[in-house]
Amino acid sequence: MDKLFEGVKEFEARWIGWAGVNVPDEIGQKALTKALAEKRCIPVFLDEDIVHQYYNGYCNNILWPLFHYLGLPQEDRLATTRSFQSQFAAYIKANQMFADVVNKHYKDGDVVWCHDYHLMFLPKCLKEYNSDMKVGWFLHTPFPSSEIHRTLPSRSDLLRAVLAADLVGFHTYDYARHFVSACTRILGFEGTPEGVEDQGRLTRVAAFPIGIDSERFIRALEINPVQVHIKELQETFAGRKVMLGVDRLDMIKGIPQKLLAFEKFLEENSDWRGKVVLLQIAVPTRTDVPEYQRLTSQVHEIVGRINGRFGTLTAVPIHHLDRSLDFPALCALYAVTDVALVTSLRDGMNLVSYEFVACQDLKKGVLILSEFAGAAQSLGAGAILVNPWNITEVANAIARALNMSPEEREKRHWHNFTHVTTHTAQEWAETFVSELNDTVVEAQLRIKQ
Numbered sequence: 001m002d003k004l005f006e007g008v009k010e011f012e013a014r015w016i017g018w019a020g021v022n023v024p025d026e027i028g029q030k031a032l033t034k035a036l037a038e039k040r041c042i043p044v045f046l047d048e049d050i051v052h053q054y055y056n057g058y059c060n061n062i063l064w065p066l067f068h069y070l071g072l073p074q075e076d077r078l079a080t081t082r083s084f085q086s087q088f089a090a091y092i093k094a095n096q097m098f099a100d101v102v103n104k105h106y107k108d109g110d111v112v113w114c115h116d117y118h119l120m121f122l123p124k125c126l127k128e129y130n131s132d133m134k135v136g137w138f139l140h141t142p143f144p145s146s147e148i149h150r151t152l153p154s155r156s157d158l159l160r161a162v163l164a165a166d167l168v169g170f171h172t173y174d175y176a177r178h179f180v181s182a183c184t185r186i187l188g189f190e191g192t193p194e195g196v197e198d199q200g201r202l203t204r205v206a207a208f209p210i211g212i213d214s215e216r217f218i219r220a221l222e223i224n225p226v227q228v229h230i231k232e233l234q235e236t237f238a239g240r241k242v243m244l245g246v247d248r249l250d251m252i253k254g255i256p257q258k259l260l261a262f263e264k265f266l267e268e269n270s271d272w273r274g275k276v277v278l279l280q281i282a283v284p285t286r287t288d289v290p291e292y293q294r295l296t297s298q299v300h301e302i303v304g305r306i307n308g309r310f311g312t313l314t315a316v317p318i319h320h321l322d323r324s325l326d327f328p329a330l331c332a333l334y335a336v337t338d339v340a341l342v343t344s345l346r347d348g349m350n351l352v353s354y355e356f357v358a359c360q361d362l363k364k365g366v367l368i369l370s371e372f373a374g375a376a377q378s379l380g381a382g383a384i385l386v387n388p389w390n391i392t393e394v395a396n397a398i399a400r401a402l403n404m405s406p407e408e409r410e411k412r413h414w415h416n417f418t419h420v421t422t423h424t425a426q427e428w429a430e431t432f433v434s435e436l437n438d439t440v441v442e443a444q445l446r447i448k449q
C-alpha cells in the first residue's frame with residue numbers, strides 16, 4: 001500500500017491497520033508502534049479471540065463469501081461460525097477499536113479513508129466521535145445483488161453504518177448500483193443519481209475503478225535481476241507457448257475451473273500437446289480453514305491427473321507453484337507469457353490482469369479474462385472475455401488466443417495498455433480523495449442554503 005502514494009505529493013498519508021500479529025504485552029506493542037512510525041504506519045492491536053471471531057469469522061467466513069455470491073455459511077462452515085451474533089459483536093468491537101486509534105491521531109482537516117468489508121462499521125463509529133470528520137469508504141470486493149445482501153442477518157446495521165460516510169466508492173458502476181438498491185429495498189431510503197438520501201442527508205455513492213502503479217512494472221523490466229529471470233524462463237520454455245495464472249489460492253479465483261478448461265483444450269487440440277505449458281502460481285491463504293484445505297487438495301489432484309494424462313518423461317503441461325513470488329520473478333513471468341488466464345468466479349477488480357498488460361509491451365500477449373471480474377469492464381475490449389463456469393468456452397478461448405494473428409494481438413494489447421497506463425493507482429487515490437473533499441464542501445453549502 002505504501003507504493004500507492006508515491007509521487008502523490010499532496011497527500012501526507014498515514015496508514016492505520018491491524019499489524020497482522022498478536023502482540024499481547026505493552027512493551028512489544030510500544031516497540032512495534034515505534035518501528036512502524038518510520039513507515040507512517042500506525043498499528044491497531046487486536047487480541048487472538050477478536051481476530052478469530054472478527055477477522056477469520058465475520059470478515060472471512062461470512063462477508064467475503066457472501067459478497068462473492070457464495071452465500072452464507074452452511075454445514076462445516078456453519079460449525080466454525082459459532083454464531084452470527086457473537087461474531088457480529090466482535091466485528092463491531094474491532095471496528096470501534098480502529099475508530100479509537102483513528103480518533104486519537106485525527107487532526108482538524110484530515111480526510112479519513114476507510115478500506116474494505118472489514119471496516120463497514122468504521123464510518124459510523126468515526127462520525128459518532130466527530131460529525132465534522134470527512135469520511136470516505138471504499139469496497140475492494142464486489143457488492144452483490146441486493147437479493148444476496150438481504151440474506152445477511154445484520155444487513156440493515158451494516159448498510160446504515162456505511163451510509164454514515166460522506167462518500168462511498170466501488171470498483172464498478174454495477175456494484176454501486178447494487179449497493180443503492182440494497183439501501184432502497186432493505187432500508188426504504190431514497191436512491192438518487194448522486195447516491196442515497198435519508199431525511200435530507202445525502203451519502204454520495206460512485207464508482208472509482210482502481211489501477212496499478214504501471215510505471216513500477218514497466219521500469220522493472222529494464223533492471224538486471226528481471227532481465228536475468230526473463231532469460232532463464234525463455235531458455236527453460238524454448239519452443240513452447242507460455243500460459244500463466246497468478247492468483248491467491250481462493251475459491252473465488254476459479255482455479256479448478258481454469259485447470260479443467262486447460263485439460264479440455266489439450267483433449268481437443270492434440271497438435272498443441274507438448275507445445276504449450278501452463279504456469280499456475282497460487283499463493284496459499286487462510287490455510288487453517290477446512291474449505292481452503294479442500295481447495296488445495298482438489299487443485300493438486302487435478303494438476304496431477306492432467307500431468308499424468310498429457311505429460312511425458314521429460315515435460316509436463318502444468319507447472320503449479322503453491323507460493324508467492326518476489327517482484328522481479330513476477331515481472332519476468334508476466335513478460336514471457338503468451339496468454340494470461342484470469343478465471344475468477346467473482347472478483348472486485350483483479351489486478352493481476354493489469355500487471356500482465358503492463359509487462360507485455362514487447363510481446364503483446366493475449367489476456368483471457370472472466371466476465372465476472374471488475375476488470376472486464378475496463379479491459380473487456382482488449383481481452384477475450386469468458387464465463388469461467390463454461391469449460392468449453394474457456395477451452396475455445398485458449399485455442400483462439402494461441403492462434404491469434406500478431407495484428408489482432410497488437411490491437412487488443414494497445415487498448416489495454418493505454419487503459420492500464422492512464423488509469424493508475426495514483427490517479428484512483430487522487431480522484432477519490434478530491435471527490436471526498438468536494439462532497440463535504442457541497443454538503444456544507446446545502447445545509448447553509
Ligand code: ADQ
Pocket residue numbers: 140141210246247248281282283323324325326330347348349350351352353355
Ligand atoms: P486480491 O483478491 O488479492 O485483491 P488481485 O486484485 O488480483 O486480488 O491482487 C492480487 C495481488 O497479489 C496482485 O498484486 C498480485 O501481483 C499479487 N499476487 C497474487 N498471487 C501472487 C503470487 N503467487 N506471488 C506474488 N504476488 C502475487 C482484492 C480484491 C480484488 C481487487 C483488489 C484491489 O479481491 O478484486 O482487484 O483487492 O482492489
